[in-house]
Amino acid sequence: MSHIPSSEITPEQLFWQRRRMFSLPMFAGASTLLAACGSAAPVSQEPPATPEAPFTPGAVVGQSDELGNTLTPYETVTGYNNYYEFTTDKERVKDVAAGFVTSPWSVVVDGLVAKPRTFGLEDLQALQAAERIYRLRCVEGWSMVVPWSGFPLHALLSLVEPTATAKYVRFETLNDVTRMPGQSEPWYQWPYVEGLRLDEAMHDLTLMATGVYGKPLPAQNGAPLRLVVPWKYGFKSIKAVVRITLTDTQPTSLWMAAAPDEYGFFANVNPRVDHPRWSQADERRIGELGRRPTLVFNGYKDQVASMYTGMDLRKFY
Numbered sequence: 001m002s003h004i005p006s007s008e009i010t011p012e013q014l015f016w017q018r019r020r021m022f023s024l025p026m027f028a029g030a031s032t033l034l035a036a037c038g039s040a041a042p043v044s045q046e047p048p049a050t051p052e053a054p055f056t057p058g059a060v061v062g063q064s065d066e067l068g069n070t071l072t073p074y075e076t077v078t079g080y081n082n083y084y085e086f087t088t089d090k091e092r093v094k095d096v097a098a099g100f101v102t103s104p105w106s107v108v109v110d111g112l113v114a115k116p117r118t119f120g121l122e123d124l125q126a127l128q129a130a131e132r133i134y135r136l137r138c139v140e141g142w143s144m145v146v147p148w149s150g151f152p153l154h155a156l157l158s159l160v161e162p163t164a165t166a167k168y169v170r171f172e173t174l175n176d177v178t179r180m181p182g183q184s185e186p187w188y189q190w191p192y193v194e195g196l197r198l199d200e201a202m203h204d205l206t207l208m209a210t211g212v213y214g215k216p217l218p219a220q221n222g223a224p225l226r227l228v229v230p231w232k233y234g235f236k237s238i239k240a241v242v243r244i245t246l247t248d249t250q251p252t253s254l255w256m257a258a259a260p261d262e263y264g265f266f267a268n269v270n271p272r273v274d275h276p277r278w279s280q281a282d283e284r285r286i287g288e289l290g291r292r293p294t295l296v297f298n299g300y301k302d303q304v305a306s307m308y309t310g311m312d313l314r315k316f317y
């Protein structure tokens with residue numbers, strides 16, 4: 001492994017020191033939005049008008065998240081990746097994905113919506129910008145702290161107006177073996193598919209990332225557009241999204257299809273529910289020696305736990 005120690009100051013980190021980075025979107029309407037999001041709630045709830053402001057003083061961070069965790073260096077975030085469409089070798093994804101063409105690109109948003117639409121990258125640039133430092137916890141037991149930029153998914157979904165019957169959101173990655181050589185591997189049912197319940201998709205923490213460290217997203221991190229759901233295991237954060245479909249039935253993800261006993265639909269980070277083949281009680285923060293305890297909902301419990309009230313999280317894993 002060739003990870004750069006997190007203590008090493010990179011130019012990117014200096015760049016971020018000078019920027020106003022916020023680890024969490026603390027906005028006045030948060031509790032109202034959460035309260036309006038029942039598991040089967042129709043999307044009549046409007047996202048708050050200005051979800052990025054006002055910020056709570058103290059949520060401002062230079063090089064750490066709201067828990068004081070140091071950002072994982074740019075070289076590590078972009079040099080140690082899971083992206084099976086290219087290769088299962090984490091340290092080679094960067095090289096195999098190097099020539100991947102991400103422009104032009106379009107994202108179809110369809111299904112149970114009043115206004116289905118195909119978005120080009122230009123259309124997405126017009127959406128409300130967000131910058132978020134999130135912990136990323138891979139189901140394999142390692143984690144990073146990543147400064148993303150992009151826009152909240154609800155900003156996109158509200159444009160297409162999900163109907164009252166929409167209950168889930170299904171995401172699909174590009175399916176093109178000529179551009180993604182890993183898709184010649186027969187072990188998985190391509191394309192990569194992921195899903196969220198509609199209230200999870202509308203949650204303000206749920207981000208569509210188009211950048212990292214203030215730079216355009218590199219191919220290996222899911223350019224030009226990838227989902228980031230910080231309270232769930234990393235595999236939910238699907239890369240290179242080309243289609244977003246609102247449905248009334250729970251989507252079957254690539255991982256659910258591949259190993260249903262190991263990977264559930266919800267995949268909320270939970271130190272008390274082990275993977276059948278390893279413990280989830282702790283994790284290795286890339287760049288650190290030793291392991292650290294894994295936090296319930298990856299440390300976002302206060303923001304998201306209410307969405308799962310009354311659910312047995314061992315059953316809905």
Ligand SMILES: Nc1nc2c(c(=O)[nH]1)N[C@H]1C(S)=C(S)[C@@H](COP(=O)(O)O)O[C@H]1N2
Pocket residue numbers: 077080081082083084085136137138139173192220221222233234235236237238239240
């Ligand atoms: N399309 C696609 N999306 C994907 C994956 C993948 O193999 N293909 N891997 C997932 C996994 S397991 C993780 S941990 C994260 C890793 O994101 P990163 O490489 O940006 O850190 O991407 C997720 N999104």
Ligand SMILES: [Mo]
Pocket residue numbers: 082137138139140233234235
């Ligand atoms: Mo992962």
